[in-house]
Amino acid sequence: MDKTAARNRISELSALIKKYSREYYELDAPTVSDIEYDNLFKELEILEKDYPEYKQPDSPTVKVGSTGAKKFSQIKHKVRLYSLDNTYSYDDLKVWYERLQKNFNLEYPPKLVCELKIDGLAISLTYKNSEFSFGATRGDGVVGEDITNNLKTIKAIPHSFSEKIADLEVRGEVFMPKTSFEKLNQKQRETNGKLFANPRNAAAGSLRQLDAQITKSRDLSMFAYYGRLDSNELKIESHSKMLEFLKSQGFNINPAYRVCNNIEEAIDYCKEWDTKRQNLDYATDGVVIKIDDFYLQNEMGFTARAPRWATAFKFPPEEMSTIVEDIEINVGRSGAVTPVAKLEPVYISGSTVQRATLHNFDEIKRLNINIGDRVLIKKAAEIIPKVICVTQHATDKTTSFLPPEFCPSCGAKLVELDGEVNLYCPNHLGCPAQIKGRIEYWVSKDCMDIDGLGDSIVEQLVDKGLAKTPADLYRLSIDDFMKLDLIAEKSAQNLYEEINTSKNPTLPRFINSLGIRHVGKETSELLARRFLTFDAFKHASLDEIQKIDGIGDKIALSILDFFSNSFNNEVLQKLESYGVIPQEMPQNNESEKFKGYTFVITGTLSDTRDVFADLIKQNGGKVSSSVSKKTSYVLAGENPGSKLTKAESLGVKIINENEFNQLIGE
Ligand SMILES: [Zn+2]
Incomplete structure (x- = not known):
């Protein structure tokens, strides 16, 4: 990247992150997912490191969050609320831990405390002489909003406690339980009120109400995760002891916290909760890992933005939002025609996703999806990403997306098959999109059994335009094979001979090779035995086929469809003209010796x-x-x-x- 580009990108990223940050912190209406935000943030951090001269004085990498929408009065935090560095990688956690050990010359691996990272709203509570004095949102970490009256309505926040303490700051996360969130949205729906996108937004929206009675009516709770005493007369020396102390004073502490002896145990904790969290009634998006010992925490201190002694592991996101740039029509090797969403590239679970399956055209109707829509996509391990729902329709949408009538690959009129949701291209043997798969199947062991014609050779034959249908294999010359990248021992001569000696297969093999839908090896055999010659099979009536024991209507119809397609017939004629002629079935050699056995x-x-x-x-x-x-x-x-x-x-x-x-x- 040249300097101008770097400067432009830094300014672009700074503006974007500020915008998203405002949407998140002030408007409770984020338009991007957390991971998108994190990725932009990381990109900006890297650029600022490489080009410090272009770093903006009010860069969002220095300022945390937002100063608020100014409807509440401001409170300056006595001690800044830092955000945490975060990662999606276990390796990063190890690097973080090892670096601390090395940089601070620790002889023993330091103890860690793992806590679930609650997806709510960070707040700070100040207690004077054991009485709740005031409370504020995090805001930008330096200045927050005074929401004391609203916080007082939350049952999980004690108004006082028994231990005599002059000054105590408690930090925690206010959240709305998932079940309460569902109920709230249900109520909002009934009264035509604003729907909340997720429990976090509902919690934020409920907490930042000017009327504390509204806050009170919403079911909010809080987990405390930090305590700070101005003078440490109680001699609390570690984070875990502080949590226990807060608990003893009536604060709500997340019961899942755990003291770990080293980073491996902490990673186990992350893995464990990545699955267990689904059963919780509150949303968590990761694990916060802190050095337990307060003395060590002090030694390690802070970077410009975050404490060195803490980090957050974020659970891999399962869902991301992005824009549908186009709806493409894919023709599979079996002729199934399916819609695929081409997406604005989005980073999810460790890779960039550009396409997501839409399954079939009924699904498009069900989702009411169109080009330009913003959608939520989901990627589970090793599964093709799928579109879950539309979150925002394109504004200029006037018509709905219609399924195609013709195959985008060969132009054949697509057909609907009974009982199946997919559309199919009926042009089995002549459709370029299906051809590689068809030829691979054609040469396979249970079909024409042409040795040496592996997938890579088929691929080359199709890509170089040498084979457009299985019939083309039989007009290839030795010279044609010389044009391919062949594996050493499979010389052009050998391939040529293999193909030519395969020209008279048994009838069952030949029928199987055609790849007629629902007609596999067994059925091919039944058909061959019944009709004895290919010609008789080809001209068989529906009735004749249906009468064969073991063949149903579905198969019979599929066979008739196949032979009524002109492309298929063209290929069959070519095969015949190149001398590909299946053997007739031997007559009358069948005995009934084993009948009934x-x-x-x-x-x-x-x-x-x-x-x-x-x-x-x-x-x-x-x-x-x-x-x-x-x-x-x-x-x-x-x-x-x-x-x-x-x-x-x-x-x-x-x-x-x-x-x-x-x-x-x-
Ligand atoms: Zn086609």
Whole structure:
């Protein structure tokens, strides 16, 4: 980044952060999520470090929060309320801890106190002679707002306590329980009042009321997390002891706090509460980790903005808001057409997200989502981000988003299939968006079984425009293969030969290769056995297909759809013209020798289990994967395992390969 760009970005970031900060602290109406704010903040900190000459005197990295909307009188804090450095990374926590140990020459790892970071509003309470004197918001950390009267209405804040103390400052977080928040919004809805976005905003809005009676009517609570005595006659020497003292004086202390012996224990605490927090009736967004010992805290002191002896671990955000820049139409390898939201890039759970799935067009209708809308997106571990809801509609929205009529990849008219929410491109064999997947499937083991044509070669063939349909494979020359990056032993000659020797597959394989929806290996076999030639299969009527045992209406309709599509037929014609012609099924070699018999095959035989399964099926028998009382025979090879034991216990007849061959030979 050059100097001008740096200066511009610093000024831009400073203004943005101030704006967001005002929205958050004064208006209780943030328009960005915490993590977006934190990221901008970090970017600004780094730039200011690299270009200190452009740092603004009132930079938000120095000033904390906001001075308030001036509806309350101001109170200057006796001791500044710092904000905390925070991180989303456990590694950062370790670095923080190790640096403290090193910089302050600590011989032993210092004890830590972990507390849940309550997502509420920070306040400061001042007690004089054991009586509540006044209370203020944090404001910008130096000056806050006098909200004494409102704070007095909160039951969790004691008006006095028993220990005789001249001067005590207590800091804490005012929050609204989740259940109370739901009730409040329900009431607001009924009375057409303003709805609050989350419990934090509801707490802030309730606390900063000019009429204390309104505050009183809202169910607010507080956890105290800090105590400061002007003179330490009580000899409280650590943060954990202070918490216990506050508790003994009637303050509400979060029961989940824990003293940890080292950073590893603290990290365990963070991990534990990342999941447990879901069950709490108040919102938490992280863990505050402090050095327990007050003497050490004093030694370590503060940076310009935050104490060195404390840091905050923030739980990974699950939801973020961003703008939908476009709604793209994606055609999957199976022909399913799905809408995808293209997003203004947003950083969430460790990576930048630019796209989120919208699942299907019903979902778009349900969410009432349109280009330009601000949406909330969610990313759970290793799952494609999804759009949860629209938080703000684009202002210039006039029409709603309509599902496409035609495939964006090949132009075919999209179809709706019965009982499915997706739209499909019916052009299975001729649609570029589906082609890589189709060809990969075409050459796979249970289909045309073309050895050596791996995914990377298919990818190259498609990308270089050499194959637009599976049929194209059969007109490729050795020269064409020479244009590819081939793995050494798979020479162009070999590939060419592999493809050409695969031209006459068995009929079941060929049917399976077509990738007709709902027609897999088993169904292909049933169809081949019923129709014997590809031509007969192709011209079969709905009725003929439906009558086959094991084939339902859904499959039958899907087959008819496939053959009524002109692109598919074009590809089939090409295949034929290139000499790709499936074998006819051998006629009348089927016996009914095994009719009514069910076999289970187990252990190692002289050939693959598929070969034996085919033999059984050709003779009218059935093959099952598990042994039951209905099993007629268990064909057992070497190392048969548990199936044999089960067969023995059920008294099922067990035969070896020789006995099996005798059965067939009879
Ligand atoms: Zn298409």
